[in-house]
Amino acid sequence: MTKNEYLDELRKELSSLPFSEQEDAVRYYEEYFDDAGEENEQHVIEELGSPADLARNIIANAGSTLPTVPHAPFQTQSPQTEKKKYSTTFWLLVILTSFLWIPVAATVLSIILSIIIIIFSIFITVSIMAIAFLFSGICTLILAIPVLPSADAMLLIGLSLLYFGSALLMGILTYLLTKYFFPWCWKKAKHLGKSIPNAWKKYSAKQKG
Secondary structure (H helix, E strand, O other): OOHHHHHHHHHHHOOOOOHHHHHHHHHHHHHHHHHHOHHHHHHHHHHHOOHHHHHHHHHHOOOOOOOOOOOOOOOOOOHHHHHHHHHHHHHHHHHHOHHHHHHHHHHHHHHHHHHHHHHHHHHHHHHHHHHHHHHHHHHHHHHHOOOOOOHHHHHHHHHHHHHHHHHHHHHHHHHHHHHHHHHHHHHHHHHHHHHHHHHHHHHHHHHHO
């Protein structure tokens, strides 16, 4: 059972209490879970007992102060002290290791930009080739018409068909890039762009909480 599952079950067991008292009780134990940390969730659940037993204890003491839960052995410091210490340590490590991660970040960014430029260049090149092959095929076919039905005309017609086939191939490749590859790249880029700020928001909220 996870912390959220435990608290949801506790809320159901407290349904006989007024809503405000239910929320106060759930919030109280939610903060207790947060103080203990994610790695100690199961320890806290074992300490509190089943949601039903805890709810009976809360209901029996309704109207009075919530029963005090003794601090577990792992809580040697207050949560505020631990969070401040963790935040200070984190930023200290960021500063001290900046000479390592700044060049790495710059290199990764350069590689990403290079890949984007290469992909865009390929798209432009393929599109131009498709147009060029199509134009060459039309011109070659026009040149073959006056000399029909000579061998030169047959050669020019064959060459024009080769140009048309190449134009068709380049056109299909351009379509596939536009229809599937670029939307996939854009979707991944948006996901990456959202995940970084979301991760930062979660970290900031954890530090403020």
